Structure formats: structure tokens, C-alpha cells
Amino acid sequence: MQEVLTKEYLTSYLDKLSYYKFLCIKARRGKRIEEAKEFKTYILKAQSIIKQSISNINKEDFRKILTIRYIYSFKWRRVITLLFKDEPDFEDKKDYKYRDKAFYWHRQALKALKRPN
Numbered sequence: 001m002q003e004v005l006t007k008e009y010l011t012s013y014l015d016k017l018s019y020y021k022f023l024c025i026k027a028r029r030g031k032r033i034e035e036a037k038e039f040k041t042y043i044l045k046a047q048s049i050i051k052q053s054i055s056n057i058n059k060e061d062f063r064k065i066l067t068i069r070y071i072y073s074f075k076w077r078r079v080i081t082l083l084f085k086d087e088p089d090f091e092d093k094k095d096y097k098y099r100d101k102a103f104y105w106h107r108q109a110l111k112a113l114k115r116p117n
Contacts, residue, residue: 054071
């Protein structure tokens with residue numbers, strides 16, 4: 001049975017990914033190597049679950065926004081730029097029209113994750 005991803009799970013995953021990146025910096029300095037290895041195992045397992053769930057979504061835009069946000073862990077500003085930079089009015093409307101559209105897609109994508117396929 002496929003695990004149902006929730007917003008809370010994805011938020012927790014992003015927090016742990018951020019902490020893992022922090023640990024990797026410390027590990028390069030010789031500290032916290034074991035803790036970084038443990039987090040790496042969690043991150044790889046979580047990414048596998050997330051990728052599998054994303055691949056079951058029908059709409060390409062929804063798959064794209066979830067992949068950019070949760071697999072590549074980009075900040076929202078960069079997600080919006082990647083999705084809409086080719087639009088002719090992007091520079092003028094990126095902070096409201098395209099931001100709102102990206103957030104709408106994200107909400108709908110999260111709902112699609114919860115639906116059985």
C-alpha cells in the first residue's frame with residue numbers, strides 16, 4: 001500500500017533536509033559525521049516515497065511544482081521563476097499573479113497526492 005503524503009510530512013521532510021545540509025557542512029569540518037549519515041538514510045527513503053507519489057499525479061504542472069519544491073528543495077521565489085519565467089508579463093506580475101498561481105497549483109497537487117489513483 002502506498003503511503004499518503006501530507007503537507008505536514010512534506011514540511012517535516014524539508015526541515016530535516018535543511019538540517020541534513022547543515023550537518024554536511026559540519027561533517028566536512030570533521031564533526032557530526034555519524035548524525036549526517038543517519039539523516040542521509042532518512043532523506044533518501046523520504047525522497048523515494050515522495051518521487052513515487054509524485055509520479056502517480058496526472059497533471060504535469062502539479063508533478064513539476066512538487067518536484068521542484070520537494071526533490072530539489074528550491075525556495076518559493078525560485079520555484080515561481082522556473083515555472084513562469086517565459087511568460088511575457090512575468091516581471092510585472094511575478095509577485096502576485098504567478099505567485100498565487102503557483103500556490104494554487106501546490107494546494108491542488110497536495111490534494112492530488114491524497115487521492116487514490
